[in-house]
Amino acid sequence: MKILSTIVLMFCLSQAFGFDGISISAGPMISNLAPMDSVYENRFLTPGTSIGLAVDIDAPGILDFRVSGEYFWKNSSPIGWDGELSAFLISIMPLAKHEVFSRLSVFAGAGGVFITGKYSGTDDFGEFVEAEGNSAGFIFSVGAEVVLAGPLSGRLEYRRSYAGFKTDNAIIDGQESSIYPAAEADLGSSQFCVTFPLSLFGGSGSIF
Secondary structure, three states: OHHHHHHHHHHHHHHHOOOOOOEEEEEEEEEEEEEOOHHHHHHHOOOEEEEEEEEEEEOOOOEEEEEEEEEEEEOOOOOOOOOEEEEEEEEEEEEEEEEOOOOEEEEEEEEEEEEEEEEEEEOOOOOEEEEEEEEEEEEEEEEEEEEEEOOEEEEEEEEEEEOEEEEEEEEEOOEEEEEEEEEEEEOOEEEEEEEOOEEEEOOOOOOO
8 A cells, every 4th residue: 555655646746846757667576585594494495485566666867766565475394394484575776777678678776675574483492483573674686677568567686685683582382482692583585576567657658
């Protein structure tokens, strides 16, 4: 809802103040996201699935602005570990974009990311641990985009995020417990994303 409100607000501002050349696109994003924490690699072994929405605000020149929100989840591993991991990621970043051919462009950029997540599962000592938290960090992106037909494009993108998390509290076997020393986790991730942005306003072939 907040991303939709941003789209409408930017469109209204561009019309009210005459920001010629500004275009707005949005589309679904799916990714094979893999957290970088070694605990995740040892227990889950494979990447999880992430789905979300990406909104691009393109101004005249090489700089664009991208906002995306996505939900990531991973259930138990192929080796039978009884864990679950889920997270919400919100990223905001400016991008430098260059048109290679008339329908193909490449881009790269960096910005900030906010991550909030939950973890549950049996640890190495046979205790069932539940924990949650959030963190802010840094993210960079590189990829390519091609116009498929009319207002619809296809985008392939690689993202890498960096964020850390520390907590001294968790629920262990159903009881809230203090942890000393505080447990640290790497909330960073790497992912390959496929997005299908639809030009909404201001672009060639936009639907509005």
